[in-house]
Amino acid sequence: MDPPHEDPRVNGDHGNNSRHVPKKPKLSSFITVSDIQEEFAHHQQGVARINNGSFGSCPASVIAAQRRWQLRFLQQPDDFFFNHLQNGIILSRTLIKNLINADFVEEVSMVDNATTASAIVLQHIGRGFAEGRFQKGDVVVMLHCAFQAVKKSIEAYVTRAGGSVIEVQLPFPINSNDEIIAEFRKGLVKGKANGRKVRLAIIDHITSMPCVVIPVGELVKICREEGVDHVFVDAAHAIGSVHVDVKEIGADFYVSNLHKWFFCPPSVAFLYCRKTHISSNLHHPVVSNEYGNGLAIESAWIGTRDYSSQLIVPSVLDFVNRFEGGIEGIRKRNHDAVVEMGKMLAKAWETNLGSPPDMCPGMIMVGLPASLGILSDFDALKLRTHLRDHFSVEVPIHYQAPKDGEVGATDVYGCITGYARISHQVYNTVDDYLKFRDAINQLVHGGFTCQMLPGK
Amino acid sequence: MAFHHHRRHRYLELDENGDTNNDNHHNHVPNKKPEVSSLISDAELRSEFAHNDQTVARINNGSFGSCPASIIAAQHQWQLRFLRQPDAFYYNDLKPSILRTRTVIKDLINADDVDEISIVDNATTAVAIVLQQTSRAFFEGKFRKGDAAVMLHYAYGAVKKSIEAYVSRAGGHVIEVKMPFPVNSNDEIITEFRKALERGKSKGRKVRLAVIDHITSMPSVVIPVKELVKICRDEGVDQIFVDAAHAIGAIKVDMKDIGADFYTSNLHKWFFCPPSVAFLYCRKSDKQPDLHHPVVSHEYGNGLAMESAWIGTRDYSAQLVVPEVMEFVNRFEGGIDGIRKRNHDKVVEMGEMLVKSWGTNLGSTPDMCSSMVMVGMPACLGISSDSDALNLRTHLRDCFGVEVPIYYRAPKEGEVNPITGYARISHQVYNRIDDYHKFRDAVNNLVNDGLTWDAVNNLVNDIVHISRIETL
Secondary structure, three states, rough: OOOOOOOOOOOOOOHHHHHHHOOOOOOHHOHHHHHHHHOOOOOOOOOOOOOOHHHHOOOOHHHHHHHHHHHHHHOOHHHHHHHHHHHHHHHHHHHHHHHHOOOOEEEEEEEOHHHHHHHHHHHHHHHHOOOOOOOOOOOEEEOOOOOHHHHHHHHHHHHHHOOOEEOOOOOOOOOOHHHHHHHHHHHHHHHHHHHEEEEEEEEEOOOOOOOOOOOOHHHHHHHOOOOOOEHHHHHHHHEEEEEEOOOHOOOEEEEEHHHHHHOOOOOOEEEEOOOHHHHOOOOOOOOOOOOOOOOHHHHOOOOOOOHHHHHHHHHHHHHHHOOOOHHHHHHHHHHHHHHHHHHHHHHHOOOEEOHHHHHHHEEEEEEEOOHHHHOOOOHHHHHHHHHHHHHHHEOEEEEEEOOOOOOOOOOOOOOOEEEEEEEOOOOOHHHHHHHHHHHHHHHHHHHOOOHOOOOO | OOOOOHHOOOOOOOOOOOOOOOOOOOOOOOOOOOOHHOOOOOHHHHOOHHHHHOEEEEHHHHHHOOHHHHHHHHHHHHHHHHHOHHHHHHHHHHHHHHHHHHHHHHHOOOOHHHHHHEEEEEEEHHHHHHHHHHHHHHHHOOOOOOOEEEEEEEHHHHHHHHHHHHOOOOOOEEEEOOOOEEEHHHHHHHHHHHHHHHHHHHHHHOOEEEEEEEEEEOOOOOOOOHHHHHHHHOOOOOEEEEEEOOOOOOOOOOHHHOOOEEEEEEOOOOOOOOOOOEEEOOOOOOOOOOOOOOOOOOOOOHHHOOOOHHHOOOOOOHHHHHHHHHHHOOOOOOOOHHHHHHHHHHHHHHHHHHHHHOOOOOEOOHHHHOOEEEEEOOOOHHHOOOOHHHHHHHHHHHHHHHOEEEEOOOOOOOOOOOOOOOEEEOOOOOOHHHHHOOOOOOOHHHHHHHHHHHHHHHHHHHHHHOOOOOOO
């Protein structure tokens, strides 16, 4: 039952994927610039798409492979369910296990996204409180700039069940890992005060807004020294943008989205759970007849739905291996390009970068001219909308409130309170960033401020 | 589904400008029934389901549903819109599009308020939402340990596991309603249900939740939910949750008429949506609702419908094609009502044809059937366990090209030559009489060859490792 419309250049998802070995191609068959354009021709033309970080991107050949999986289900869903689905998911899990240097495929579960993984881990911690294994008031430590969904998840599952929360403030702009480590230690001390136990530390590998690479290896080590029960690394952005080695990092739980920087279609993530007695008590919140068979098996069947984005991993590996250096090459070049573009913008606007280059992945925070008058989160969102609607530039803006008594970064006009998070992915060109540069220059020269934009 | 072989758009269905075709596609009125002349023709119907494997007698629409080609194409357009400019899609298009779907559903099922309608992946997810609420009530002391939850013995496997995970684990006591099968009248079900409620209320317990199927899965029977809901109200049951996974598109669905607190149905089974999408109806009440989607996003606290409409980055396209599906069903005479009536009549006719050919019986009276009917398998096949039933199903698929789920019914003491296997046959618009003849002949083949199931079992067990006994 071979899928129709087979493209000979694309890895067909043949019935038996068990022999798939992603191979790095010889020099002569690397993907060309024109190939890349074709792969991303479905992106809206005329938009400077410098926000890969939010929703990721997916090449056309992978979408085509996904469609073939979807069609196979539609053709004969019972046969697909009984004979192909589980093998396909195990193959994806095995490829991920190898990619992230996990020991056992049982440690790797596929879920929709990091938001789902957070619900899984936090439900588990929440039960510890609800069932009396943890004392009311025991602590969960997280970073102040943790993703909003994670914060809400903590509220829903931990605070509600009697746990308390400590937020670690990270300085921004930031200059070195030491600043992060110092604040984190302070947070743990607070957490352990009054005889409490720190039941969970949630640490971003790459924070979202503002975007900075966190020294997770060091922080996990500190957690172990300080007797933290569990460590959960929220690495939503990590795979495909920084080096990921789960054994080296040493966390209990580690999640990353594959649709952000790893070219998968929306949406799919892996949740790594270190094989200890704890991991057998983790459950997917959507309970199916697989309940009790281990998280990976539970996650592989949560009722009838479209699992094609979980099955697509082999095709994605074929795609990345068309690039020189594979995924390693891609992420290094993305990093170098985004730093170069960030510096170009900061120079053009006479502003600053939010962190040193070695603390950036494929994204970087670039200070926006103070004259723009970004004075709130809402201003930042309005400016983002204005850039989209009037300049065809897609880029998220972060509002950094100046700290009391501190001046923070400044330019000739005053405090820099707005930072753009620019991304670089394989489809980006220099023109995207020049377009952004010119848009801001135009706004500045026209005397624009955010107060001019409608809305309260 | 043709590919455009334009050089710059080799893989995807885009026009020359890289635009999708359907930017203006969604300004339409979904509920108009067409004039007779624009009804779907046989040829169009065949074309809509041409992607179904034509070598298979696909008489199991109940498990995974089906989706016409024009809906798949519409779904692809939605997917491309996201991929094209995901930020603009997220900020400008997603929420209003989900609201449009919720509004269509509200009208379809006679709910009062669109706030009562949330869109989720499937009934399994809806069950987790309702039961997590029950779990919290036990843990937070609102319910006493030992208070009861009542469910049908034939409740779907995932629902039973969910009750174990969220109710038993939190200290609730679970009571199963015994159900007769074969079943001859609603009274048999009502009697058993009353008995179970009595058990639930014994020892000073409160019945906090009743989970009632509208159409059970295996064996498949239509349950008199309206009467059971009324009994629950009379008996002071706190909350009533109707698991109607199969209902929409297979029987009449009227929220105000049924009167439950929660009601869920899958749209991808009998309502032509792609996998997967379901609605969860939550009746508006004076009590502050404590329902939350288990996957918590920044929308937490904004109401279940809002929470469900954003559970992180994912493909929401299956939730967005409901207006297009209304257009599709309205190409049939009588719309969705016409479709389900004809499906019912046809599947009963086919069921009666089969029992006549095999000398067996139906599992229930026709009025207790939806678009599915349980057909007794010849006793000489010797189906004597769940795994026998599954192996027979596999054998029918692999050797006869027939896809149909088989239910094992344990014989009661004293029964002579009992029928222990029932096939659940479905009828959907793409089915033909040949599908059922193929099934009839396959079984007659097996009977005439004198095959008992033991012999085939050994053959099948060598070939296939069965790990999954659940039928959807």
